[in-house]
Amino acid sequence: MTAFSPRRLAALVVAVGTVLLTGVVTAAPAGAADPVDYRQTKTLTREHVATDGTTTTVDSREVTVQVDRTQSLRGRERIHVSWSGARPSAGRSADPYGFNGMNQEYPVVILQCRGVDDASAPEAEQVRPETCWTSTYLQRYAAGVVSAGVWRHDRYASDEDRADQETLPGWPAECGLLPGSVFAQHLLPFEAASGTVYPSCSNTTIAPESAIDAALPPADIAAFTNLDGTGDVQFEMRTSTENESLGCSSEVPCTLVVIPIMGLSCLDADPACLQTGDFAPGSSNLSDVGVDDAVSPRFWWSESNWRNRFSVPLDFALPPDACDVLDSRAPVGMYGSELLNQASLQWAPAYCLRADRFKFQHNRMPESSALRLLGTGDAVAAFVSDAARSSTVDLAYAPTAVTGFGVAFVADLPDNAGELTQLRMTPRLLAKLLTQSYPATNDVRAHEGLENNPLALNTDPEFLELNPGLSTVAAEAKATILSLSEASDVMTAVTGYLAADPEAMAFLGGEPDPWGMRVNPSYQDIDVPREDWPMLDTYVRESTRECEQLIRSPYLGLVAAPVNSLRKISEAVLDAWPNVQTQCTRSTTTDPWKFGRIARQNYGVRFMLGLVSLGDAERYGLRTAELRTAGTGPGATFVAPSVATMSTAVAQATQTAPGKPFTFDRTSLDPTGYPGTMVVSTAARVSGLDAADAGHVAQFIRTATTEGQISGPGNGQLPDGFVPIASTGPTAALYAAAQQAASTIEAQKGPAVAPPTTPATVPLGAATGSLAVRPPAPRSGGVPVGGTPQTVDGLPAPASADVEAAGPSGTTVAQESGAGGTAVKATLGLALAGVLGAPLLRSLATRRRAS
Incomplete structure (x- = not known):
């Protein structure tokens, strides 16, 4: 439960009085272009110091960052961050989130940090690298041979940062000591809102929310810049409810820090510091091989990078309670x-x-x-x-x-080409998903009536005709849409949409689509519209898995696995975590088997659909499909x-x-x-x-x-x-x-x-x-x-x-x-x-x- 301090309440009362007296309503000037909550342009440079003391500018760019929304933010809400003028990225990672995004060159690092970027604020309330959240300790701790310690050659770094940190007072004993003649170490502790300082040099010295198996996927990102210098992402906000250690709330101010990586500015002629990258602009690094550290996001905290930051003040709404x-x-x-x-x-x-x-x-x-x-x-x-x-x-x-209602989707394009931004759905396609008419796996083709059906939505010719260019590798999650398990007026509206479409009704009545796909016989002639959607299929597949031999459950029902709230569906799509319940789990070899939820989908190969409310879709930044309203085919x-x-x-x-x-x-x-x-x-x-x-x-x-x-x-x-x-x-x-x-x-x-x-x-x-x-x-x-x-x-x-x-x-x-x-x-x-x-x-x- 969030505490509301007397100091905070007093400040709020003053704000109320001021507004009541002035009645202020301000607006952007008429005709102002692209009004957003935040926009700033900066000149970012990379400069090296030569042996004779002269400075050479090796890169200079006018970078603009803008954020659509910074006010009254709520937990897990996604805001749109975009930029232009940045250096094109190279060696694009298959997954830019958390530590997975470190092996890239010239990305844009985006972090949520506690504090304000205001020199007049008390030091404890100022944003610093120590108050910025990263999902792993590897984004805060550096150790390697001396020649790899490029941060030591940063022309803007402090003497302390360039020194052998492990020899300085306060080096945590739990972080160990490496011989300074051979290795270089740098430590960036995380300072929690509670005042606890986590050394962050190993999995045992990090904040609890920073674990590899944390409840939520990473939000921190090293985002890719296109060849034209532009880029954009949807960044997920975390409040003290989701991340107590970070502690952002209506009482605790926080900042979104955006750092376009330009490369370290070097104090000397150190070869590693002077690196300019191994990958061509616009290229991918699907093998996750090492990159030039000087132009990577690994040292976002080094002063050359930190000084190029854009600091976006964040304001959070009152908590739900x-x-x-x-x-x-x-x-x-x-x-x-x-x-x-x-x-x-x-x-x-x-x-x-x-x-x-x-x-x-x-x-x-x-x-x-x-x-x-x-x-x-x-x-x-x-x-x-x-x-x-x-x-x-x-x-x-x-x-x-x-x-x-909306049909929310998350889908990645093949060959590391980014996310799918537009999806089209017909009533018949929705009917196919709801009626469990896709077998999902080849061994379910023995199911009567499904023998010749496509395995999943992304292998269905009707879907591919409307949505070309997607992967055609079938999977269980691609054979279903996450929907509601209880009665709802939303289901009445969804099934009413099906009932109003002749093609969908013909399919439900047993007529095959033009490519020969038929409805699951368990659902043929189901009455629509209806306020609930029943699990009617009883087919139990034959499997070599011990758990399925012992637990005889209808397989397609495990694939569909509806839930009792639209919010749960939205969060599942947000996390790309299907609710498919076909994972066999047990605590020990002597415990009984049970079915559980499959793992989150990996970034780069995601594909999931869910039935959501439009309010939830907007809060969580979910893309929703375009629905057919008239005509057929092209x-x-x-x-x-x-x-x-x-x-x-x-x-x-x-x-x-x-x-x-x-x-x-x-x-x-x-x-x-x-x-x-x-x-x-x-x-x-x-x-x-x-x-x-x-x-x-x-x-x-x-x-x-x-x-x-x-x-x-x-x-x-x-x-x-x-x-x-x-x-x-x-x-x-x-x-x-x-x-x-x-x-x-x-x-x-x-x-x-x-x-x-x-x-x-x-x-x-x-x-x-x-x-x-x-x-x-x-x-x-x-x-x-x-x-x-x-x-x-x-x-x-x-x-x-x-x-x-x-x-x-x-x-x-x-x-x-x-x-x-x-x-x-x-x-x-x-x-x-x-x-x-x-x-x-x-x-x-x-x-x-x-x-």
Whole structure:
């Protein structure tokens, strides 16, 4: 649990007072290009000192680094880091993360470090190499023959760094002593947030999160620069929740350090220091052979490299347990849709940190279960997308969020060519994956009906026609899509997408695709749409493995291995860790066998699909597939999620009657609308609900559909992956229905329509007339939920999607408009008197990610 110090709270109160007095809302200048949270340009040089004392510049470059988002960051969120003007890299590693990326030349090292790069700050709070996180000790400790100690010849290094470190006071005994006449050693301890100093010279002297078998894969990276000097990566943030030793949080400032490696500047004519590289620019180092150390990332900490750093200040959001820490009131629990998770995470502090509101708590569960709790009186509200199939009480449904599902993917291109950035999927391909119609391995071809089917998705001619250039080496993880094991309105929407497509329905009915692939007989004629997806296949493969001979489990069910939450799916795709449960494990040779999860996929050969929420996809920086909406073959239309394409879709959502949820007829959607779009509504009883609870629900609806629709990462704002609901444009009907439902729920006079009341909260922007919100940046070629500037209440709605001709496959792709927008950094403070006996902060300091 994160502690909130009195000093920190006092500072927050001062911030609140300042904002309340000034009401400041600042924006980037009109017409500013590529507004981002951070951009800086520096001249980086490599200079050698000759024997006569003169200096020679051997390389000089104007390097620009920019980061799309630095404010209100959350654990495991990925931010987009890009650069230009850097020296092209050489000897590209198959895996650039952690120690695996050390054998490269001229990469860009990116690290998350504790502290601020501000000389005026106390020394203990300044960022230093000792406070930068690396995933292994080998990135901090150097030892080798004296001639290999190139850091000793760094012209900018201190005398201490050039000296025989092991002879200096304070050398840790556990790090051993090597004879200085033969070996050179350098030690860079890691200083943890707790004050503990880890020598970091072996696997036993490192911080606990730095183990080789750590729970999370490395985030630190030595990234490759293209031949034109540009490059980009998505860097994963770690908070104190994920990395306690690093300790980044809303209270502990941290910095993203970006170091374009130019090569060490040499003090003398040492041959190893003067090296310029063994590999040609743009080449690969697939064999992981040694490189010239002077131009490698191995000595990122040496002063020649460290002085070239770009320091990006990072601001972290309140932790997930902030309301439990700061608000002792009992929560008002609302239950249901996981689609709302990311919004609920940002909305909750806007309620619990105000004494005039209640302590909001979102408890995720299947929507049908949440609706049953409404009927029994055990819940005050439920978040759902579909109406209750049967109910003993009358309910009103208030549209609260526009979001949806996506097919997330991670895939590497062959020959070390990088990641796949665009994927196209059809309803029939999704049907093939869900019905376990790919055998996965050759010995499952004995399964009746699967004899002639492709082994996996990446060997299916239908998939390859749409997605050429991928590896065709089959694997179990490539034969499935990680999906949900429990009932969900998301599954209703996914299977509704299948049910609306004639090709998918023909395949489910037993008709082979044009290449002869047939549906798994266990799933033939399955009813769709449906809220759950059952595991129907019972085939047990014959295997020589002892565990499979002893444990007779349906094999394809182990390959599919669905899970009970969309978040788990997102994190699995983020880590490229399939949930395939075919690994035979046991603790000792006498223990019984059990099936377990296979290992994470290695960088360079990853391929995995998962069904995710768009909110999760945006937080974790996951790429999502374009889904086919019309046509077949080369003339088909594929649509990616964006504000524009989702707005097109939501404009066609309808109610069966006033007070009912907005749903879609997926057989008649506009082909330029994203078919995964969904509306999440807040459902509540319209009679028999306690007056206080009815007031809480009405307040939640009014707040969530006004100030909660301001796009941004701050407390109370709407995160990426959602389309803002406004009183005009394609979501106008949703906005009006929400206000109507809030009044009906508050009145508790039954289903009779009550006149809407004026919302209790005023949309941000009312005081200034308007507030434009900048869309997020593309994620390394992916298409995020974002687009033209989104306005809040009473302002123009987003433009409709453009349909553009696609690439070589000849299909068309509906994409968001490329129109620019004004970047806004809004700071809003709200007085929070009475909570925990003192005012507390609701601070919104945000800037949208920019393209």
